[in-house]
Amino acid sequence: MDGQSGDARFLISDLCSYLERYLPIEQVKEVYRAYLFGAEAHEGQSRLSGEPYIYHPVAVARILAGMRMDHQCLMAAILHDVIEDTETAKEQLATEFSPEIAELVDGVSKLTQIKFRSRAEAQAENFRKMMLAMTKDIRVIMIKLADRLHNMRTLGVMAPNKARRIARETLDIYAPIANRLGINSIRHELEELGMAAHWPWRYNILRSALRKRRGNRKEVVSNIEEVLRGRLQQEGFDGEIYGREKHVYSIYRKMLEKKLPLSELADVYAFRIIVDSVDTCYRVLGVVHNLYRPVPGRFKDYIAIPKANGYQSLHTVLFGPHGLPIEIQIRTREMHRVAEEGIAAHWQYKTTGGALTPDTAAEWLRNLLEVQKDSGNSMEFLEHVKVDLFPDEVYVFTPRGQIFVLPKGATVIDFAYAIHSDVGNRCVAARIDRRLAPLRSQLRNGQTVEIITNPNSRPNPAWLDFVVTGKARATIRSFLKRLEQQEAIELGRRLLERELDALGASLEQITQDDTDRVLAEIGLDNFDHLLEQVGLGNRMAKLVARLLIASEDQPSAEGAAAGSLTIKGTEGMVVSFAKCCGPIPGDPVVAIFSPGRGLVVHHHDCPNLGDFRRQGQSWLDVQWAEEIDGEFSTTIRIDAGNQRGMLATIASLIAEEGSNIEDVRSEERDGLSTSLRFVVSVRGRKHLAHIIRRLKKVPFVMRINRVIG
Structure with a gap:
């Protein structure tokens, strides 16, 4: 170890001194052992700043120690880059430390051994890997958030374009995840650092303007604080009171949402009152409402109904001196700890060593697993999760009084999928406060919603136009994909039967050997996949039929014309009807193969058919079935x-x-x-x-x- 490593030893000793405040000495020694392993693995590696690489993992562990995370989480934090950036294997970590620590480190590591087509695809796949690891152990995301926070603190050494990309990713993904898990201390710093790196000019101008503004209001804040403290003491309450400064990024977001310049934003004076019990919270609320008149409609009780991330507090807005709006938050010390540290404040252990998570986070993690199951690929998964990371909440009730927390703008369909995927898939109608309401109705706080289902019902593609939750969108898309696949297979079977019939053969006569030969020739896994390709118009039924009977001793039927395909109108998404001519039963019709869509049926006299008439391979004669039920x-x-x-x-x-x-x-x-x-x-x-x-x-x-x- 060189002289630089000696400085790193000082840093680890500083960390160990801090850990001794809340961890047994044996566990602190284990953290130090992980440091020695990590320092050796990263020997000779430096950060862009020139400092030894081991500085970074120790700093990440120090952030987590501030939230009093357990020793295994801290060990994994110190080791979090050894799989990705050194020759160390996951199995080696499992042997040297434990399988649990190896899983934590692997969960944070990127997929470096796989080549992706684009940076976006790599980001999405790494994100999916990390989120799925998080559903097994929430500490994975805690380590990743601390890692991202330290990287953001040291972002100044990066090239400007790379720094902006990392800042954008932080604002889009990591700050919202910290918010979703209730870790406001990390979230606010990520937002401030992200804005400073992504929009430096805006950030500096806004921060400068806010400093001038705050300088002019220090006396007002001090006076209000004294009045509040005096009234609480007069009523016999012992509470901590302090003015709360709004963050630059939150003010910037408010300016964007309200489309107002800073000068026109109401100068809200914010205060936080921290007391010893829930009962005292409500009694203090009465005191401040007697002191200043409350603004109607601006009181929120997050103690009785906590936010989705577990946050609890009473919020009220008052008309202060000279009509100035005063925003007050009242909470207990425990609620304040949860508000700052979120899920980390709930950290406990079972005797088996597995992590317990609060109900709200556990519910979100369960939803993540469902979204993952129903997402077609990693890009789609990332899109669905991003939707759920900005939850301005709406609280609604089932008829039995169960509370569901949904994002602002959520509809009846979102609520149905929040209850269960099957409820959403079979939803046909709903009652809001006992009155029938359209399925696209947006929900409001306090409403009671009853979902009416039908076992024969299925999702409507039009629902994708108005649902807002990732779970609803992923489940609907997944169902429609499966439905389209089944319909495409059925249509492909009919098209192939029709062509084989014209050649004097049938599917029953095709041997398994011939099927395997054709599948091998065209590179498909199974016969259903081939039928699906035919049904979607990606492969011509006529060519597939000739391939299948190529080795059969069948009578030649080169000149035979296949009979018309019968259209029932109930084939689903793989048979659609052209909007240009609107064919209806009784019209003479023809069908065009559209790759990926299947058959598109046109009126025989549709003027748009001109181009297709010159493309015989895309043309198909069709006729209406005798019995048609539909519109x-x-x-x-x-x-x-x-x-x-x-x-x-x-x-x-x-x-x-x-x-x-x-x-x-x-x-x-x-x-x-x-x-x-x-x-x-x-x-x-x-x-x-x-x-x-x-x-x-x-x-x-x-x-x-x-x-x-």
């Missing part, structure tokens, strides 16, 4: 004389004929007449003809025709 969209154009109540009369007649109006547009022609375009749902040509006949009898209707193309 189809088509467009009609009505020229009518301008008259009061014209639109209402036409809409009423269409509704009377059992048709739903999906869209309507109007265009005034010459001041005397208007051209109306209605997109209506019909059961077929007969139904449409009946509607048109009824509309022709209306006196002011001059002309009516169906629009194709």
